[in-house]
Amino acid sequence: MSGPNDNYDPKQVAALSADALDATVAQALAAFAAASTTGELKAARLAHTGEKSPVALANREIGALPPAARKDAGQRIGRARGQLNQALAARQAELEASELEAALASEAVDVTLPVALAPEGAIHPITGLMDLMADVFVAMGWEVAEGPEAEAEWLNFDALNIGADHPARGESDTIFLAPAGSHRVLRTHTSPVQIRSMLDREPPLYVVCPGKVYRADEFDATHVPVFHQIEGLAVDKGITMAHLKGTLEHLARSMFGDVTMRFRPNYFPFTEPSAEMDLECFVCHGASVGDPDNPCRTCRSEGWIEWGGCGVVNPRVLRAAGIDADVYSGFAFGMGIERTLMFRNNATDMRDMVEGDVRFSRALKGEAR
Incomplete structure (x- = not known):
């Protein structure tokens, strides 16, 4: 069983580069902002924060880095994931509020109208x-x-x-x-x-x-x-x-x-x-x-x-x-x-x-x- 690669020179894995990570975050934020319904936002969440999303795959590559480079890469990935989760939660709240308002407007009940509170009876x-x-x-x-x-x-x-x-x-x-x-x-x-x-x-x-x-x-x-x-x-x-x-x-x-x-x-x-x-x-x-x-x-x-x-x-x-x-x-x-x-x-x-x-x-x- 091989041990850690202590003699390996620090290298930059392409998916963990600062520029690539910033581009991935920007792409995810744009997808969140473009979602107009909670259903579309769910699809964007799975695509950009799910198990097969670019950020998740980049997080897995941290293990391939030498010990000296893992800390810096982990911090960058953590900040990126926190930024995405924060943006996702904010957008989720906006869409839910918008959909609730639309539902209330379309399903409004006029409480001043008379309603049948009991089954209709009849004189014998x-x-x-x-x-x-x-x-x-x-x-x-x-x-x-x-x-x-x-x-x-x-x-x-x-x-x-x-x-x-x-x-x-x-x-x-x-x-x-x-x-x-x-x-x-x-x-x-x-x-x-x-x-x-x-x-x-x-x-x-x-x-x-x-x-x-x-x-x-x-x-x-x-x-x-x-x-x-x-x-x-x-x-x-x-x-x-x-x-x-x-x-x-x-x-x-x-x-x-x-x-x-x-x-x-x-x-x-x-x-x-x-x-x-x-x-x-x-x-x-x-x-x-x-x-x-x-x-x-x-x-x-x-x-x-x-x-x-x-x-x-x-x-x-x-x-x-x-x-x-x-x-x-x-x-x-x-x-x-x-x-x-x-x-x-x-x-x-x-x-x-x-x-x-x-x-x-x-x-x-x-x-x-």
């Missing part, structure tokens, strides 16, 4: 449709009336001519409230509000009663134990079935457009005569009746869809509310809000209306007033 379609239907009657001069959901048994049944042995008063249909014998129920329809209105007001009387009702029903696609109804009551002198028909035709056209409606005889204890309101099928318009090749799932090929019940107020109901049935007469009607919503929007499953998914409300937010 049931609530919106109740308001919409009530507005139809308010526009005709009717009054909106409300009542409690926990109702007296007398108001829910007896005052409406529903006898003690009527099937609707059984626990299979009605939810009774504790304690036993309290004669209080969760109202099975909004008709008690009609009785309350007749007890509180003097005729003539025109009220519409939207609200929540309760039945001991199964929870499936077409039944829920808690649903909504809207009922109407008109009490005045000379009220006839013709007034009822005209009122309901106006409501039907307000809800469904140019639709045909019919009355079908039925029985309700609180009206006499009584009828079911049917609407012409929105899908087949009666064309599926008697045509087995083109059945209609909406009306089951019957051509009509049941909407609700109605009739002339039974004189017994008027007398129970303290109204002279010999002077006044009236009509009443009622229909389900969920059923009306299904007709208007082709909804097929009532469970969608109670699951609380905001996407359902957003899809039907047009029902809101």
Whole structure:
């Protein structure tokens, strides 16, 4: 193994000469100054200060010099590298500041503009449709009336001519409230509000009663134990079935457009005569009746869809509310809000209306007033 070359005369390696080193530094400084982005500066840094840069290669040649010449060469290389690092850091700071300023200018946010801080909500379609239907009657001069959901048994049944042995008063249909014998129920329809209105007001009387009702029903696609109804009551002198028909035709056209409606005889204890309101099928318009090749799932090929019940107020109901049935007469009607919503929007499953998914409300937010 050979030792140091102590007898070697001091020599000047070309890359370590002062002139060559000054030229290398000048070239690097020019490259740094010419860089207009941090990306270009990075490329210039690798080219002029990296492992294969002229300064790095010159630093490696120090070992080839005799000991007497290494100190001077090392000092020159150190000064050159310090000068480059200082210039590089200064240029890096300039370019970063310039790029940040440009980014802020191009990506500026107007903080005075309104922003959505929470997801968009929507009025529930049931609530919106109740308001919409009530507005139809308010526009005709009717009054909106409300009542409690926990109702007296007398108001829910007896005052409406529903006898003690009527099937609707059984626990299979009605939810009774504790304690036993309290004669209080969760109202099975909004008709008690009609009785309350007749007890509180003097005729003539025109009220519409939207609200929540309760039945001991199964929870499936077409039944829920808690649903909504809207009922109407008109009490005045000379009220006839013709007034009822005209009122309901106006409501039907307000809800469904140019639709045909019919009355079908039925029985309700609180009206006499009584009828079911049917609407012409929105899908087949009666064309599926008697045509087995083109059945209609909406009306089951019957051509009509049941909407609700109605009739002339039974004189017994008027007398129970303290109204002279010999002077006044009236009509009443009622229909389900969920059923009306299904007709208007082709909804097929009532469970969608109670699951609380905001996407359902957003899809039907047009029902809101």
